Amino acid sequence: MAVLVGAGHAHLHVVRQSAQLRDAGVDPVLIAPRWFHYSGLATGVLSGALQPEAAKIDVEVLARECGVAYRPGRVVGIDRSDRRLVLDTGERLTFDAVSFNIGSEVAGSGNAQPAVMLWPVKPLTELFELRRALEAAARTTDAAPTVVVAGGGQSGFEVAAAVTGLMERLRLRPRVFLVVAGAPAWGPSRARDRLLQVLTGRGVTIVGGAVIDHDPGHCCLADGQRLPCDHLVWAAGLRPPALIGALGLPVADDGRLRLHPTLASIADDAIFGAGDCAVVDVAPRPGAGVFGVRAAPILLHNLAALGDGRPLRVFRPQRSWLSIMDLGDGRGLAMRGRFWWLGRSALQLKRYLDLGFIRRMRARLPQPKDAAHDRL
Missing domain, CATH: 3.50.50.60 (FAD/NAD(P)-binding domain)
Incomplete structure (x- = not known):
């Protein structure tokens, strides 16, 4: 077996x-x-472009249709x-x-205080819940909640872009801080520079430093800075x-x-x-x-x-390998080696690949026949 x-x-x-x-x-x-949440579509859900169901696969149903014994x-x-x-x-x-x-899983997220919501980027359901929380807040105020994203990797940049996209869809002025420890080292440098330009142009504030603590209404950086913070998204490394x-x-x-x-x-x-x-x-x-x-x-x-x-x-x-970031505004940033492009066609390619994977996993199969010979 x-x-x-x-x-x-x-x-x-x-x-x-x-x-x-x-x-x-x-x-x-x-x-x-039971539920598999597909990482390639997670920021699309967070930005409001997709519904959570678009990124889910019912693992129990898939196993049953494929004749695989399943234990939740x-x-x-x-x-x-x-x-x-x-x-x-x-x-x-x-x-x-x-x-x-x-x-x-996310490393080093610490403990959340009651007045500051802490959202790790893994498990992906946390990002879906963050969207619900931000949408709920938008129904009760004309001002967007302040969101701090901690992490200078691709995940941190993509989540900051997705939250900004959600605020834009809700017709609110984004209040997003992206806290980056050191110079980002992923992807071609020109691609990173272009992405920084796009994010700052959409209202994201880039802050150098590292989040070390959080208390009601603020988060604290290693250099003593205090940022306003209603929701802290932790994207500072995976393990x-x-x-x-x-x-x-x-x-x-x-x-x-x-x-x-x-x-x-x-x-x-x-x-x-x-x-x-x-x-x-x-x-x-x-x-x-x-x-x-x-x-x-x-x-x-x-x-x-x-x-x-x-x-x-x-x-x-x-x-x-090809990596495509969803920028939350109908555009994507595609990178492969030293080559890159930013635009709507990049996001269209990402959707084609990611939604195609979901469709293949959901496609019905004929019930497999029981084999008669001995099993391992």
Whole structure:
């Protein structure tokens, strides 16, 4: 039996193609929360351009239609010697092989004070709730709430753009601060400069520094600055979930599970990984959804190979990849290597790719036939 822990990009593909596992004599089981929220559409929802339902996949329905045994919930522990997983329900599940595709979580968000709402960018449902909170506030006042976004990575910039877009749709003057610690290092420098120009032109205030605390109505920076703040969005770095560190397996400096190119752990060939929670040792890449998508066919093949004895394949992550940011105003910023463009066509391409992924995952499949041979 092969257990899929988490419903990330790679595992959704494996579930859709699970007939290949059964044909190889491998019984798949999926353990994940019922709803998958697609990261590529999260800021589109936050900006008000899309409804939350556009970014959701019913994992239980998908598993049932694909003939995959499904258990709602999360894995909270593992006994590698006995090959058992511990679920948050208390159930213990034996496995022959297990794969982790559980994404990432926000690091260092601290504790929110009652009068200052703190919204981490992960889980993505927090961004959907932030939109509801901002819309509710807009119904009771003519002034937009003050939103501080902490984080100078792509997520921080994109969230600041999305919040600004939501305020624009609500016909309110945006009151958004983007707090950036150091010079942003992602993407081509000219693309970053152009994005800064766009955001400041739309009313976003860029502040150098690091948020270290927050109290009612304000947040505090390391240099002593105090910014007005009704809602603090925390986008200052991501880390793998604590479960990865609890596996007792080698991890990289950033906490991700270290993998062979076969996507198996470098220390246990029955434990696989994909997506943001793992990294291929010989070809490290940053966390990005594209790598989970590209790794999925390799993961599917190698899990099936456990049953039919075929040689394992290796995953070779590309050196450059397309990344498109939703700017919340009908435009996108597309980047690949040193090439970039900003405009409506970039967002149109992003919507085509992201909504296409959702459509493929929702598309109905014929019920798979039960295989008669023995299972792994």
